[in-house]
Amino acid sequence: MKRNPLAVFGALTVATAFVATAAGDPSIDAAKSTIVATFKQENVPVDAPFKTFNGRVDYDPAKPNASKAAIEVATGSFDMGSADYNSEVKKKEWLDSGTYPKASFISTSVKPGATGHFDATGTLTLKGKSQTLTVPVTATKTSTASVFDGTLEISRAYFGIGSPEWKDTVDDKVRIKFHLVE
Amino acid sequence: MGRTLEEHTHYSRTATALHWLITLLIAAGFTLGATMADLPVSPRKVHLFAYHKWIGITVLGLVCVRLIWRLTHRPPPDEPMPAWQRVVAHATHWLLYLLMIATPLCGWLYSSAAGYPVVYLKIWQLPDLVAKNEALAKVLVEVHGFLAWTLLWVVVLHAAAALKHHFFDHDRTLKRMLGWHRHGNTRSS
Numbered sequence: 160m161k162r163n164p165l166a167v168f169g170a171l172t173v174a175t176a177f178v179a180t181a182a183g184d185p186s187i188d189a190a191k192s193t194i195v196a197t198f199k200q201e202n203v204p205v206d207a208p209f210k211t212f213n214g215r216v217d218y219d220p221a222k223p224n225a226s227k228a229a230i231e232v233a234t235g236s237f238d239m240g241s242a243d244y245n246s247e248v249k250k251k252e253w254l255d256s257g258t259y260p261k262a263s264f265i266s267t268s269v270k271p272g273a274t275g276h277f278d279a280t281g282t283l284t285l286k287g288k289s290q291t292l293t294v295p296v297t298a299t300k301t302s303t304a305s306v307f308d309g310t311l312e313i314s315r316a317y318f319g320i321g322s323p324e325w326k327d328t329v330d331d332k333v334r335i336k337f338h339l340v341e
Numbered sequence: 342m343g344r345t346l347e348e349h350t351h352y353s354r355t356a357t358a359l360h361w362l363i364t365l366l367i368a369a370g371f372t373l374g375a376t377m378a379d380l381p382v383s384p385r386k387v388h389l390f391a392y393h394k395w396i397g398i399t400v401l402g403l404v405c406v407r408l409i410w411r412l413t414h415r416p417p418p419d420e421p422m423p424a425w426q427r428v429v430a431h432a433t434h435w436l437l438y439l440l441m442i443a444t445p446l447c448g449w450l451y452s453s454a455a456g457y458p459v460v461y462l463k464i465w466q467l468p469d470l471v472a473k474n475e476a477l478a479k480v481l482v483e484v485h486g487f488l489a490w491t492l493l494w495v496v497v498l499h500a501a502a503a504l505k506h507h508f509f510d511h512d513r514t515l516k517r518m519l520g521w522h523r524h525g526n527t528r529s530s
Contacts, residue, residue, distance in 0.1 A: 201391045202463045206456060206473070240456050240475065247382040328384040 186215040187230070188304070191340035194232060199330040211236035214264075216307050216341055218298055223271035228279055228307075230339070232262045234286075252322035259286045267291075275299060283311070285318045307339040349417050350517055356414065357520035359407040363400055363441065367496065370396035374489055394452060394459045397445035398467070404441040411438075420512040426502075433499050440492040447485040454478035 194209045214230035235256035237248055249256040266281035272295070280293040296309040312334050315321045321329060352360070370393055377389040419427055452459050453469035455478040460466045471477065506514035 200387050201460065202466075203391070203458060203460045204466070240478075243382050325384050328387050 186341065187213060188340045189213060191304070193336075193338045194230075195336050196237070197334045197336065199332075200328055205239070207237060207239045209233065209236050210238055214339075216305070216339060218269075218277075218305065218307070220275075220298070220300075223269060223277050226266070226269040226277065226279070228264065228266040228269075228281065230264045230337075234260060234262050253320055255286055262286075264292075264294075279309075283313070285313070286320060288318050290317060305341045307341070308337065310334055310336045349415075350513060351417055352518050352520075353410075353414060354520060355410055356407070356416070357518055359403060359410065360518055361520070363403050363407065364496075366396050366400050366403070367441070367492070370400065371489060371493055374486075390457075391460075391463070394448065395462055397448045398459060398461050400441060401445040401449075404438065408438060408442075417517050420506065420510075420514050422506075422510070422512075430502065433495060433502070436495055437492070437499060440488060440495060444485065444488040444492050447481060447488055451478055451481035451485050454481050 189212060192212075194212050195206050196209070197204055197206050199205070209232045211233035212230060214228070216226070216228040216230075218226040218228075233256075234254040235249055237245065237254060239245055239248060248254055251258070262283070262285040264281050264283050266279045268280045270278040270280070272278060275298050277296050277298065278293050279296050280291065283290050283292050290313070292311055292313075294309050294311045296307050299306040299308070312332055315329070315331050315333055320333075351357075373389055373393040373396070377386060377393060380386040380389070419430070422430075449459055449467065450470050453471045454474045456473040458466055458469055503515045503518070506512050507516070
């Protein structure tokens with residue numbers, strides 16, 4: 160789903176809604192998509208969503224190698240379900256949302272797998288540190304949307320997230336599960 | 342005949358042990374519950390929440406055992422007392438059973454609704470009783486607190502009545518639950 164020069168022409172002649180679906184610039188529908196981090200404290204798995212994010216996935220099943228993904232997440236939108244924990248997690252020791260308001264994943268290469276699957280390799284940037292990751296993604300096409308599902312696992316220590324006093328309480332590994340609807 | 346009467350004047354060792362064990366757990370669980378919520382965010386707070394949940398689930402399990410025991414073993418007959426006291430005493434006992442089940446169960450429901458499942462003793466993750474729901478969680482935490490405070494006051498009433506029987510009526514109401522009596526080591530009650 161590349162940007163199509165025809166879209167400019169189309170926009171002049173056809174209804175906007177039609178353009179958006181037919182030849183527009185698809186991007187993630189945040190209202191239908193979710194990005195949820197699962198962390199474990201005292202072995203208790205807790206799902207906490209990032210409420211604000213945007214980006215786009217360009218995926219053509221016919222040309223999977225040309226696929227691209229770029230996602231940007233507002234680190235301050237992490238919702239642990241209570242105000243005091245939410246403000247704690249924005250602090251310097253954790254996500255430091257004041258200094259690093261955005262986290263991002265930008266794909267560098269895509270390797271097709273079985274039908275509907277591909278491995279996206281890219282750079283995850285979080286709290287000023289970058290890591291190259293490969294994420295297995297499942298792509299599903301519905302009549303109205305493209306859906307991309309996958310999970311990546313990161314280390315808090317690598318990105319410097321969490322003060323040492325929490326080391327034994329909160330697991331180092333955090334799973335980030337995404338469900339992106341475009 | 343005399344022996345049989347003697348046997349039936351006290352609660353069994355099992356009933357006595359469960360009674361006092363649950364008493365201690367409720368005291369610990371209540372103290373934690375009343376203090377931990379207002380603590381600032383810290384690993385200690387997370388640990389205290391975990392202990393509180395484990396205590397609550399333990400109480401829930403032990404009360405179920407105790408209830409089965411109570412329904413299959415006849416307790417000693419009441420000490421002589423006015424009819425209204427008998428009615429109040431029995432009502433209090435059944436209210437205690439109800440609250441000892443409802444309070445931890447509501448805490449478990451709250452944990453599920455808040456999205457923080459219970460992992461008993463850091464090993465076994467208990468099933469979520471309801472799906473994550475912020476609005477429901479806000480109601481459940483209030484109900485849990487209300488039940489806990491009600492339980493506390495009924496426990497105070499129950500203990501005050503036991504002490505009144507012991508020190509003012511000089512009967513065996515308290516003694517029969519103390520467990521170190523000489524003749525009551527029977528399996529029949």
